[in-house]
Each structure stands twice: as C-alpha cells, then as structure tokens.
Amino acid sequence: MTSEATPAVGVEDRSAVVIGGTTGIGRAIALAFAETGADVIATSRSEDSVESVAAELRERGATTTEVTCDVRNRESIERLCEVAEDTFGSVNLLVNSAGSVAQASVVEMTEEEWERDIDVCLTGVFHACQVFGRAMTEGSIVNVSSMSAGQAREERPAYCAAKSGVNGLTRAAAADLAPEIRVNAIAPGFVKTPLAGEKLEDGSEFRETVDERTPMGRVAAPEEIAGSVIHLTSDTASFTTGQVLTVDGGYDISAQ
Ligand SMILES: NC(=O)c1ccc[n+]([C@@H]2O[C@H](COP(=O)([O-])OP(=O)(O)OC[C@H]3O[C@@H](n4cnc5c(N)ncnc54)[C@H](O)[C@@H]3O)[C@@H](O)[C@H]2O)c1
Numbered sequence: 427m428t429s430e431a432t433p434a435v436g437v438e439d440r441s442a443v444v445i446g447g448t449t450g451i452g453r454a455i456a457l458a459f460a461e462t463g464a465d466v467i468a469t470s471r472s473e474d475s476v477e478s479v480a481a482e483l484r485e486r487g488a489t490t491t492e493v494t495c496d497v498r499n500r501e502s503i504e505r506l507c508e509v510a511e512d513t514f515g516s517v518n519l520l521v522n523s524a525g526s527v528a529q530a531s532v533v534e535m536t537e538e539e540w541e542r543d544i545d546v547c548l549t550g551v552f553h554a555c556q557v558f559g560r561a562m563t564e565g566s567i568v569n570v571s572s573m574s575a576g577q578a579r580e581e582r583p584a585y586c587a588a589k590s591g592v593n594g595l596t597r598a599a600a601a602d603l604a605p606e607i608r609v610n611a612i613a614p615g616f617v618k619t620p621l622a623g624e625k626l627e628d629g630s631e632f633r634e635t636v637d638e639r640t641p642m643g644r645v646a647a648p649e650e651i652a653g654s655v656i657h658l659t660s661d662t663a664s665f666t667t668g669q670v671l672t673v674d675g676g677y678d679i680s681a682q
Pocket residue numbers: 445446447448449450451452469470471472495496497498522523524525526546570571572573574613614615616617618619620621622
C-alpha cells in the first residue's frame with residue numbers, strides 16, 4: 427500500500443496468476459494485467475490455449491510461463507503455485523475465473539453435473555485460495571462470482587449455489603487473510619464470452635430481453651469486467667476487502 431495522497435492506479439511490478447485465464451473474462455483480466463505492467467501466468471486445462479495466451483502476454487511485455495491447471499485436481503493447483511513461485515519469486519495477485527454451467531432444472535440435474543459445477547466454481551476456488559493463501563505473503567485475490575449468486579435463475583441450481591458459496595468463501599477468506607492479503611469477488615452480469623454461448627448473440631430473443639432490462643442497454647465486453655478487477659487488485663482499493671462488486675450495467679437494480 428502507498429501512503430501518498432494519490433495511490434498508483436496500476437498493478438505495476440506485481441506477479442499475477444489467472445486461473446481460467448485463457449478465454450473470456452479470465453483472458454481479458456490476464457491481458458489487462460500485462461498491459462498495466464504486471465507479470466502474468468494465465469492458465470486452464472488446455473495446453474494449446476495456455477500457449478496462445480502466453481504469446482499474447484509476451485507481446486505485451488509480460489514475463490510468463492506455460493503451465494496447465496485443472497481446478498478439480500488439488501495437486502494441479504499446488505503444481506501451478508510452485509511453477510509461479512519459481513517463475514516470479516513470489517506471487518502477489520490471484521484471480522479465480524474458471525467456470526462451468528450445467529443447464530438442468532433441480533429435478534433433472536444429474537449428480538455428475540452438480541459435482542462438476544460445484545467443483546469448478548466453488549471447491550476449486552477454495553483450494554486455490556488455500557494453496558496461494560499459504561504461499562503469498564502479501565497481495566490480493568479476486569474470485570469471479572456472478573450476479574446469479576443472488577438470483578433465482580432457471581435451470582442453474584448448481585451454478586447459483588456455487589456462486590453464492592463463492593461470495594461466502596470470499597468474505598470468510600478476507601477475514602482470515604487480512605491484513606496482508608485482500609480478498610474480494612466480482613459479480614459480472616451478462617458478458618459476451620464462450621461460457622455465455624449463443625444465448626447472448628446479437629439479435630437473439632434472450633439478448634433483446636437482457637438489453638431491454640439493463641439500464642446500460644447492452645451486455646458487457648470481457649474487458650469491462652477486467653477493468654474492475656484491476657481496480658480491486660490495485661492500491662486504489664487498498665482498504666477494500668471481503669466485498670462482492672457487481673458489474674452488470676445496472677441489471678440487478680432494475681425492475682424485474
Ligand atoms: N459470461 C458471463 O455472462 C458471466 C457472468 C457472470 C459470471 N461469469 C463467470 O466468469 C468466469 C469466466 O467465465 P467466462 O464467461 O469468461 O467463460 P469462459 O468459458 O470463457 O471461461 C471459463 C474458463 O474456465 C476454464 N475452466 C473450466 N473448467 C476448468 C477446470 N476444471 N480447470 C481449470 N480451468 C477450467 C475454461 O477453460 C475457461 O478458460 C466464470 O467463473 C463464470 O462463471 C461469467
């Protein structure tokens with residue numbers, strides 16, 4: 427933290443790990459870190475995607491390395507942390523952006539679908555917070571939650587439960603890891619990414635309904651979520667911890 431009246435806006439000279447960082451919101455966050463001057467590892471399960479984002483990070487001047495990670499496997503998260511420490515010396519910033527959304531009603535969802543969403547969206551975040559929380563001596567963690575944590579979304583019981591859990595985990599972890607490490611969550615509304623899929627394509631019926639209800643009149647680009655993550659991880663948010671920041675163009679506060 428800086429004691430100057432105007433803190434540094436960026437996250438310069440920081441070392442970041444973005445899990446689920448090779449597509450969509452996570453990739454935008456990783457690239458935003460690199461553009462702000464941080465070194466970054468962006469990881470997911472696919473070697474090809476890890477290599478491709480690593481090239482984009484290097485183009486932006488960041489030091490990085492290529493390592494895959496499956497958040498359903500604790501050892502894989504431990505290996506990621508070791509690789510990150512070997513690469514950077516220490517890690518200051520962690521973003522948990524891996525996601526999985528099974529679509530089935532509560533009476534139709536299979537146990538396998540339930541477990542996958544809970545593993546990827548919640549248990550994986552716990553493991554990452556624990557593994558990196560032990561390794562980091564100072565810094566900031568941001569968990570990517572969802573506006574769905576506070577909503578009754580049809581046919582998304584596991585996802586809604588997992589994201590509610592992420593908000594609770596974020597608050598508890600913030601209390602445990604203060605004052606050295608701040609822990610916050612970001613709760614995006616509708617963002618055009620592979621996870622959102624065709625539902626948000628321009629001109630779809632669902633998209634028109636969302637645009638109409640959203641005071642900003644549109645869905646978000648991944649970079650707009652990344653901007654808020656840069657804020658939460660930077661010294662501009664030096665007294666902010668245990669919070670869930672909703673970034674949804676006003677969707678959640680508009681009339682149902
Ligand atoms: N797109 C939206 O409208 C929206 C809204 C609210 C919240 N979110 C959240 O944002 C986060 C990112 O989603 P996105 O929309 O960018 O979609 P996305 O599909 O682009 O990103 C999800 C990422 O998670 C990775 N992933 C999935 N399972 C994994 C595993 N087992 N181990 C490691 N990585 C794994 C995928 O490879 C992918 O990179 C998710 O947590 C999602 O729930 C998205």
